[in-house]
Amino acid sequence: MSERHALSEEQKTFYSENGFLIDLEPVFTPEEISALNVGLGELVKLLEPGEKHMAIREWHMSSKWLYDVCTHPRILDYVEGILGPNFFMWGSQFFAKAPASKDTVAWHQDAYYWPLHPHNSVTVWLAFTDVDEENGAMKVIPRSHKAGLIKHRTITGDSVLALELEHGTFNESEQRSLVMKAGQLSLHDDAIVHGSPANTSNRWRNGLTIRYSGNDVKCDLSRSPNFKAYQVRGTDGFKHNPQGEIPTETFARLSPDYHISSTDEIKK
Ligand SMILES: O=C(O)CCC(=O)C(=O)O
Numbered sequence: 001m002s003e004r005h006a007l008s009e010e011q012k013t014f015y016s017e018n019g020f021l022i023d024l025e026p027v028f029t030p031e032e033i034s035a036l037n038v039g040l041g042e043l044v045k046l047l048e049p050g051e052k053h054m055a056i057r058e059w060h061m062s063s064k065w066l067y068d069v070c071t072h073p074r075i076l077d078y079v080e081g082i083l084g085p086n087f088f089m090w091g092s093q094f095f096a097k098a099p100a101s102k103d104t105v106a107w108h109q110d111a112y113y114w115p116l117h118p119h120n121s122v123t124v125w126l127a128f129t130d131v132d133e134e135n136g137a138m139k140v141i142p143r144s145h146k147a148g149l150i151k152h153r154t155i156t157g158d159s160v161l162a163l164e165l166e167h168g169t170f171n172e173s174e175q176r177s178l179v180m181k182a183g184q185l186s187l188h189d190d191a192i193v194h195g196s197p198a199n200t201s202n203r204w205r206n207g208l209t210i211r212y213s214g215n216d217v218k219c220d221l222s223r224s225p226n227f228k229a230y231q232v233r234g235t236d237g238f239k240h241n242p243q244g245e246i247p248t249e250t251f252a253r254l255s256p257d258y259h260i261s262s263t264d265e266i267k268k
Pocket of ligand 1: 110194209
């Protein structure tokens with residue numbers, strides 16, 4: 001596997017026009033992703049009874065193992081293609097669905113939830129398992145990031161989130177599934193409309209979301225007092241945000257009541 005994972009000009013243009021990018025060269029080999037799943041197993045052991053993988057949220061602040069995944073140079077190379085040379089990492093969360101899980105992720109825009117301005121953030125969705133339409137791959141509405149933020153309403157169904165977009169407020173017929181092999185990743189803009197259906201297969205579906213922002217982005221700490229930025233590429237010419245400390249323990253969890261973004265984000 002090549003060590004440099006720079007985006008081509010064509011890929012950058014696709015992202016800017018469509019708000020997402022897929023079909024990239026994998027960042028991890030099958031052997032590497034197997035080893036990462038073993039590491040994930042160590043974090044899962046730290047969950048309290050009743051907690052799901054989703055509770056592994058911002059543990060890059062407590063687990064050096066997870067911090068190293070979130071700052072892997074091959075991943076950062078791709079992100080640099082979108083955000084440029086100076087950016088920080090601030091969020092991570094597993095989105096897993098057990099076989100036959102009814103859990104869905106309602107259509108939403110990340111930027112509607114996050115107290116971050118301006119909107120200059122990108123999410124990496126790193127596939128820990130193969131993901132396809134049957135096991136509930138994420139879906140996006142291409143180009144929807146250009147239409148601005150749409151008002152969300154309080155959720156009604158099986159979604160793990162607290163807010164959703166109403167049908168009819170965006171063009172649902174254009175949806176595209178982000179099908180990937182384990183070890184691949186997709187990139188998406190913080191304003192793109194996205195979500196995912198239930199897992200109708202007998203296989204797990206699991207991905208790690210990692211959030212990155214350009215250094216011009218400032219967090220409203222009155223809404224997210226625990227927010228910490230980790231400068232992962234370049235330099236911070238703005239000094240807008242408190243800096244995080246790199247954890248020292250390999251596998252350790254954050255306390256269950258720890259929230260980095262607005263507390264109304266996750267329902268379950
Ligand atoms: O994994 C999913 O289905 C949703 C992930 C998501 O909403 C996100 O990355 O912002």
